[in-house]
Amino acid sequence: MRLTTPRLHLRPFRTSDLTAVQQIYGNPKLEAMAGWAPQTTLAGSQQVLADFMQSDEVLALVTRQTQQVIGSIGIHRQAPDATTRELGFILAEAYWGQGLMLEAVQAVTAYGFEQLQLTAIWVGHFQSNQQSQRVIEKAGFPFEYELERPRLFADDQPTTECYYQLTQAAYQHQKNK
Incomplete structure (x- = not known):
């Protein structure tokens, strides 16, 4: 899957993306917001990249202007129901507040409904992650519920x-409005 927005290319990850993966996924602030342990070793970053490269569910966010990888977005299968998926995303801190993730979410959402013929897409965020909340709400996702995670x-x-x-x-x- 490859998608293009006005400012981004969404494409599969490549081995040449390792430095960007190290920078993005090694940021403790971002990882705490996403619920992952920061990747503090080269081996950890290599494993994240290998997992992304083996998946058809995760795309690199690449700026069209600089061709730099600035994040990732995934539309993950929810077994056993093949008609719904869960959206997940992360964006390098230097790119927050520019509307880039909203562009990516809208493109992946359109792909999910128009190409994959999904019946629903889910997305979640930690209550303290107001940046993700704003993206999700601006993308038109209605709130469903909250739960406490251990x-x-x-x-x-x-x-x-x-x-x-x-x-x-x-x-x-x-879409028809």
Whole structure:
């Protein structure tokens, strides 16, 4: 899958993306917002990149202007239901507040409903992650529910996670406005 927005190329990851993966996925601030342990070793970053390269669900976000990898976005299968998927994304901190992730989310959402013929797309964020909340809401995903998650890592406190769902019907309604 390859998608293009006005300012981004969304493409499969390549081995040449390792430095960008190290920088993005090694940022403790970003990883805490996403619920992952930061990748502090080269081997950890190589494994993340290898996993991305083996998947047909995760794309690199690449600026059209500089051709630099600035994040990732995935539309993950939700077994056993092949008609719904879960959206996940991360963006390098230097690119926050520019509307880039909204562009990517809208492109992947359109792909999911128009090409994959999904019936629904889910997305969640930790309650404290207001940046993701804004992207999700601007992309038209209605709030569904929240739940408290146990600790992700040994030294974490439980956290509240908020979930949103956009259905095919709601997507079509928004598109036709």
